[in-house]
Amino acid sequence: MVTQEVFGLLDGRKIPLLTLTDGPVSVELIPLGAAVRAIRVPDREGRTVDVCLGYDTPAEYRDWNSALGGTLGRCANRIGGARFTIGGEEYRLTANEGANTLHGGAEGFHKKLWSYALREDSVTFSLNSPHGEEGFPGNLCAEVTYTLRRGTLTMAYRASCDRDTVVNLSNHTYFNLAGHDTGSITGHRVTLGAGRYTPSGAGNVPTGEIAPVDGTPLDLRQGALLEERLGDPFLKGTRGYDHNFVLDGGTAPAAEVYCPATGIALEVCTTLEGMQFYTSGFLTDRPGKGGAQYGRAGGLCLETQHFPDAVNQPSFPSPILRAGEEYRETTSWRFFLKK
Template sequence: MVTQEIFGRLDGREIPLLTLTEGPVSVELIPLGAAVRAIRVPDRKGRTVDVCLGYDTPAEYRDWNSALGGTLGRCANRIGGARFAIGGAEYRLTANEGANTLHGGAEGFHKKLWSCAVEEHSAAFFLDSPDGEEGFPGNLHAEVTYTLQNGVLTMEYRASCDRDTVVNLSNHTYFNLAGHDAGSIAGHRVTLGAGRYTPSGAGNVPTGEIAPVDGTPLDLRQGALLEERLGDPFLAATRGYDHNFVLDGGGLAAEVCCPATGIALEVRTTLEGMQFYTSGFLTDRPGKSGARYGRASGLCLETQRFPDAVNHPSFPSPVLRAGEAYREATSWRFFVK
């Protein structure tokens, strides 16, 4: 079931709030950033817990950084030097994180007002990005459809363009399975289906190497409590985890569990990479219903193409050729352990 109400107004326009509901699970979505605003699931005692960080007003989604819940594009994560070449033509992008481009530039897709449509179990969002926006070539049409069915929230991404371009769509929801207002995620247990990662240099831009996680705190294949890892010197430069993992394949990317509530999350995806981020750079800010968010308030599981892949021929290519279709999907299954 999908219901609609008014979330608020922005620049004189009404911003709707769409709620997908199935049994005890509900998901709130807004077209500003095609963002996930709330995810309510039962804990082991049957109490409803909102496990997604978010804001109370449309203006906060536009004005604050960190893209809470937003759809990232045209290219999620970083492009080093804010430039790339396709077919011998070089494109210079908006540099919005030092010398690099992050999450699509100064006004990425998470800042855009998407159009939307609803069906019985789903809500679809649509966005047209013109040729040259933030420096990217081609007129791009992007879609993301959220479907809540059989206890699983699935995000299906679609895109097409009239010129060869770069596309890497992802979602930037911050999860706290103890509750969005519960504070630190240090007590969460995280398991990742990844035996390799892409080491980074200056600006957290990949060097082009693919390395094993063995012997590092990035080895989460058997699971670990975050409080046992976050203080490791290996993670000091990124203030915790902010690393792209090379997924092993088979669809299962991650499982996260909060022992305090029993709420668990399983992530599956068609994509080859995932940025695991424990919000080490999230600055203090207001959240929903009087909550305060800050460092380590949530964790992100950003399924994606590898960062800066367009500048590393050894990485799977993020280039979408003119007339071809971009189709990827990621699903979140919430359950109790």
């Protein structure tokens, strides 16, 4: 079931709040950034817990950084040097993180007002990005459909373009399975199905190497409590986890997160080959929903994606979408209870 009400005003325009409901689980979406604003699930005591960080007004989604809940594009994560070459032609992008491009540039897709269409158990957001926007080539048509069924929220991404371009769509929801307003995710247990990662150099841009996680705090294949890992010197430069993992693939989930305090668990499955695992070490103090205060280690992100800077790294799977072809990727989040 999908319901619609007014979320608030932005520059005099009404911004709707769209709520998907299936049994005890509900998900709030807004077309500003095609963003996830709230995810409410029952804990082991039957109490409803909102496990997604968010804001109370449209202006906060536009004005604050960190893209809470937003759909990232045209290219999620970093492009080193804010430039790339396709077919012998160099394209220079907006540099919005030092010399690099992050999450699509100065006004990525998470800042855009998307069109939307409602169905019985889904919402489809659509966006047209013109040729040259933030420096990217081609007129791009992007789409993300959110569907909620049996405790699983699925995001189906589609895109097409009239020129060869770069496309890497992702979602930047910050999860806290203890509740968005509880302050810290250090008590969460995280398991990642990834035996390798992409080491980074300056600006957290990959070097092009693919390395094993063995012997590092990035080895989360057997699961670990974050409070036991976040202080490791290996993670000092990134203030915790802010790394792209090379997913093992296959039928196993890409990730599982579990909160012992509530019993709530999250399982992530995806068609994509990478996942940026981020424990919000750079999230600055800010107001959140309902008077909550957010800050460092207040949530964790599981950004399924093509690898960062893949367009400039020949050893990485290519993020180039050819003219006339269609980009199709899917990520799902399944919420359930564990003892």
